[in-house]
Amino acid sequence: MLEPRFESALALRGEPTTTYVSMREITTRGMIDLRGLTSDRKFMAAAKAVLGFDLPKAPRTSNSFGDVKVLWLSPDQWLVLCAREKAPSLAAEFAKATENTHALAVDVSDMRSIIRIEGEGSREVMMKGCSLDFTDADFTPGYVRRVRFAEIAALFTIVDASTIDLYVFRSYANYAWDFLLKAARKGSEVGLFNGR
Amino acid sequence: MLLVTCPVCHASGDETDFHFGGQAHVARPATSNPEGISDEQQREYLFTRINPKGLHFERVRCDRGCGKWFHAARDTMTMEFKAFYGITELPPDHVIKQAKGAWAEYFTMRMKKQK
């Protein structure tokens, strides 16, 4: 029988050796785009029933339990992260649980590519591509935000002090990768965050 | 490079993270009364614009952020933002008071309607 073979957008790109941060693609993560109204008790309860925890209500925050994490995207939109193979069933669970209320859950695991940027310079490299202040006190682990990065739409989460996950739409993945290769080129360090 | 703050998600960012949608508070006649719209009304709705030198009211979308539309009150000479407010709301009273000319007329008219 026909066997599907999964291929990520950056499958052909090796891990770079020319950069002062490490970069790799995360391909094992499933994503579900969840829409619903925070004001809708039924919906919030249903979401909680499926997740086992509350959807984050505060802008640019995330909640997680076990291997499921939920990113706040908008007052009525969240991105649910889980194991890739788990995404279809989880999406179905959401659909079922929210049957009787106004909601939309779509498995979008293939819509975005995720690039993990690791190293002391990771925030600095981000600041070469977007206008946010990555030294801001709010930018703590769990922080999530949509931005314009190197002229394209992106989403990032702060994983820890020196690690950032950058989400870009799949068709832009190679462009974002090439930009990062240039921005993080060894010798182009700004040193903005060396102990500062 | 204007510094904009979204009143919905309270994120501040460069103007390039936002999308500007032109004059605020332009009513679409067809929504309330699809029949009997004059050509003049249609022109007013589609083309005639309040274009003040000074305080102006416009629509903005938190394009790269939460994706929500909102309103901004901005001085077109100094570029200073006087207020950001919800897409279904009117500006704060103290800003309405600063409105001049066509905008002042508009808000007085709106206030009357509300009463």
Place this chain on the structure above:
Amino acid sequence: MTGKPYRLTEGGSRIDRNSRMTFSFDGRDVQGFAGDTVASAVLASGQKIFGRSFKYHRPRGVVGLGSEEMNALIGVGADARHEPNLRATQVEIFGGMVAESQNRWPSLTYDMGAINSKLSRFIPGGFYYKTFKWPQAFWKHVYEPIIRRAAGLGRAATGCDPDTYEHMHLHCDVLVAGGGLAGILAAEAAAKAGARVVLIDENPVLGGIADLTAGMINGECAADWLKPTADALQMMPNMRVLSRTTVVGHYHHNYLMAHERVGDHDPALLAAGAPRQRKWKIRAKRVIMATGAIERPIAFANNDRPNIMLASAARGLISRYGVSPGTQGIVFTNNDDAYLTAFALQKAGVNVQIVDSRARPDGDLVKRAQEEGIPVSLSSVISAVAGTQAVRAVKIAAYRKGQGRVITERKVDCDFIAMSGGWNPALHLWAHNGGKIRFDDSLQSFRPDTHPDAITAVGAANGTMSVAETISEAQAAGEVAAKSVLKKAKAAKPAKIEVKEPKRGALEPLWFAPATGHYNEGNKHFIDFQNDVTVADLELAQREGYESVEHTKRYTTLGMATDQGKTSNLNGLGVLAEATGKTIPEIGVTTFRPPYTPYSFGAIAGALTNDLFLPVRRTAVFQWHTDQGATWEPVGQWRRAYTYTGVGEEKHQSITREILSVRNKVGLLDASTLGKIEIKGPDAAEFLDRIYTNTFSTLKVGRCRYGLMMNELGFLSDDGVTVRLGEDHFLMHTTSGGADRIAAWLEEWLQTEWTQYKVFVTPVTEQWSQFALAGPQAREVLEKLEPDFEITNEAFPHMSFKIGKLGGFPVRVYRISFSGELSYEIAAPAGYGLSLWQAIMEAGAEFGIGPYGTEALHVLRAEKGYIVIGDETDGTTTPDDVGMAGMVSKKKTDFLGKRSLEQSELKRDGRKQLVGLLTEEPNDILPDGAHAVADLKDKPPMKMIGHVTSSYMSPSLGRSIAMALIENGRARMGETIAFPLAGGKVMKAKIIGTVFYDKDGGRINA
């Protein structure tokens, strides 16, 4: 003096005498020390001429010390790395550097262009407006080319820039522009109070001109006292210091642009991967402007000769580079400050005397000059300069304020002149974004006044010339700035600072130093050196009525050179004021515009060049297309396969092959770029009825429907097939280019107009790879793909869809067609896209399946008369224009664009209507966009009645076909119309319906 005449035996705070380096200037090897600039090293070598002026090609030397330099402009680097118009006073030398002078031919010392200087009497300011008018054609073909060749300064690089650039964003509490005494102390105060501070300075080392000031701080000279503080700043965790960086612009909401020259001074850095330059985009809560002041030249006869420089420049050459401009110097001044230069020169063993236009200067420095035995001529001016390629002597004359011409003169030999007309605060940043400025009589210059943004000026930039005042002003400003942005600022204890500085005598304005004969009788008193604007030019402009300062500027080009008037604007105003009897504020100033100093386009563009210039969006099959020799068509930011040209195949051949394989066998198209939007909610159906011209609330679950969208003007904006996944759940397809636009369009209407609707809109374009499997044998291929659902025509009819599996692939299959053939669009998650594509190709192999590109698709759809938004429509096309009035609902009370269709112009008779065309000669292909005419004439103008929107050679019909928008087209069926083409050829074509192929649609439903 040493054997090398101009390099002094000691001194030179900037240079390292232990590290010699050699570079070339105009092909000649020049020796210098690490830390030298091209200016200091070349002057040290004895050469005084650096370039030729813009208009008269007069020989010119160094005038300034830094970015204010207007004469010594040089080109640096070879070929693709050549950079013109650099200021020699700023360019740091390195071993092997290649530099050249500019705007001269054949050489600096002998320049043909200098003929202009002889003709100068005939070419006053604005002369070109008065002549070169006859004969008409001569301007373009004779006069202008000559002017163009003579004008322009350096030459551009050749080829692509091999170096890289980048941007860096930065946010801070306090940005301090300028790293002199004021800047350093302001930054220190702000940082000590706990603020995040960025200190930016354009020089390689901090300190500004502290080394050129007279003040003693705590018993040390200012520079020595300042150094430890400057060094300490670098260590502070909440401080960032950027050197070799210029704050070039101040923009709305305290947004600043700074330009860092990262690797220009050191090729090794570039080799190690550093960008050549970096642009900083900085958002500051507060800005402190400590940009110092710029010294003014004095307008005296032939004041542009090589080796006539600013007093501060002469002083700086000695103290920073251990270079003396000459052996016999004259200091010409109207203020006390220049006396310091005289002292420095004398200390260096140079013979110097002072010419002071003032009658009774009473400052401490004047007294000191007398004590030190330096000859001082008061109430005197320089009235003439001898020497063309270098100063040989001057004439000194007695002077009374307002005197028109001088009577008695005495000659004094000298080989350089140091001049000072006072200092102008460098308030450019202040003015960039609307800061007000006011005139200060004691400075005879403008200084910062009020500003709408959170910005403060300190020190010389604020017109504060005393060291003591500068210190207190700067520290206060730093502290206030910090406090204004911090919740609680740390209390910093002010260090005890004692300042001793000489009492300054008053400056007396000297805008123009008279000569024998009137200024406007041939003497050249230069105001703008680089653009060769003289006092006479300015007065001519006034006389001719170009009175507004902007008119004077534009008519004479005053202040329009590469220094943007740093040293000339105020002197110009002074001259105008005297000429018109107005005050300088009455004359007014021209607008200060960014940048403060010019910076490279490369730095402005940053990293987004070459491969990064605009993203290329790739589908999951992108690499496969590439490997199959696809040529590309950009669609929005996507690249779609245009056609797959095989070996030994021409494009038109491969396109034909692709079309025929779809018509006769089966083909596969990558349609992944089509927009896909999930729409769900209790009001979804009603919402779609508002968006589309036709009705979707009546669409049955499990079925698909083609929809038309108009904008509010009543013109077609997008189209596509929308399917009903559930009672309240739809999936909308849009055009590839329309995907983002339409998603935003839907959100906008939901959020801003129909806020009562409960509808969610989620774009999912990128989630799916989608392929069109089209052709008479599509069903056989689909069968082989192991569908877990019925695919018979009855179970799976046209305009319906299935959700299920093909083998292990989770898929959605839509039976829709844009080719007119039996067609299935198969969608699978993008991660499986490539393997699904390959699986289909394998399954189709036995049926002769082939991939087809966008061009084949366009021909296929044209044969069926399907429109393409953007080809058949152009943004002013209504549904009726393209014969789709039937798709505009009569029942629905309101939908987008409905009302505009009632506007008289949109419903008038005689609008252009879409028709099919068959050329009389089947092999004639009408050119895209060709226009038909009402009646054929032998030459234009001819009345046009419409144009071709699509035109192809149709392999299926074996002849050419076309669609066109023609006035009253539908009423002209059967009529033959004429298309006059370029070169006299006329094509005639018969008007028919738009469907050329399979009119009854049997094949789609097969």
Place this chain on the structure above:
Amino acid sequence: MLKPRYSIFSLARNAMNYHKDWERAWRSPSPKAEYDAVIVGAGGHGLATAYYLAKNHKMTNIAVVEKGWLGGGNTGRNTTIIRSNYLQDPSIAIYELARTLYEGLSQELNYNVMFSPRGVLMLCQTQHELRAFQRTAHANRLAGLDCRMITPAEVKEIVPIINDDPNCRYPILGAYYQPRGGTGRHDAVAWGYARGADDMGVDIIQNCEVTGIQRDGNQVMGLETSRGVIKTKKVGVVTAGNVSTVMDMAGVRMPIESLCLQALVSEPIKPVIDCVVMANTVHGYMSQSDKGELVIGGGTDPYNNYSQRGSFASLEHTITALIETFPIISRLRMLRHWGGIVDMTGDRSPIIGKTPVDGLYVNCGWGTGGFKAIPGSGWVFADTLANDRPHKIAEAFSMERFTEGRFIDESVAAAVAH
């Protein structure tokens, strides 16, 4: 002409006594109590209108009032491109009239406006753009314009510094070429018309701001200005970005938004490009001035703005695009950038004609393309004012078109991406 003429001979003669005897180019009169007509706005369009009112219609008892200095608005801020290869018939008519007048303008005005027909190239960088310009080319040829499509090879020949790499992001597929398009010296156009109008007795009154428009019923009676009341029964408003503000004084609300359009120049360099190149797909255009500066323009900022200071974001895009198009400019430097306030209509085409108020006429909405139209715009507007009915060419540009849906949309060719 009453004024002594400018020529190489007068220049030589005046050189003899060091140019002390040149006369004023224009007077600096105080406003009279009343005029037969007053033009508001001494930009190129306003001055040209006054010039042709005096020259073609013998109306010399007229004034031009200007709140600042003449030629100080967009006339003195634009990138001086002159072309007429538009798609829509009304546009072709007025821009071609203007271009033709430009050809003889230096002689007509006895003032060198440096009209230089060095050629204008509009690059085609996508199939869609290529088809769009082919359509325009056919239309222009049948309208009698001297324009043609040229091949990438011809483009490279005319513009050697252009990036002709077939694998670059937007390879050049060809260009639409108007050999008789070009550039002019923007200040000189304003100054030449001012000198010419002044010579025929027109009062050009600078530093005179209009503060009110007096009406008797529906008839204009005069203007209130910072220099007193000026009586007149004909007022022509030609104030570009400030048109909404002025028309508001007469109670007429305009279909106009004022946006900031930016431009910039590089430092002067020796000649590298001898024509105008417009790259519309990537949004940037460039030419080189006689002084040697590269003159560069881009797009407008997306929000209303009267500050004449734009956002840096759009400049970045323009320059990035031009480095892609002309790689050698990477190491050249930006000397100065500025903004102008452009008046944009709903269809991006101008409004010329009468208004709901009798005696009040308006000429505005030139948006980003006004300079090239100055002589034609002045010509037809003067005729409209003089005869109180729209000039043939002006008819299509009436304000009513927005009520009827009769748009003149030049962006259509590239309006919809597919």
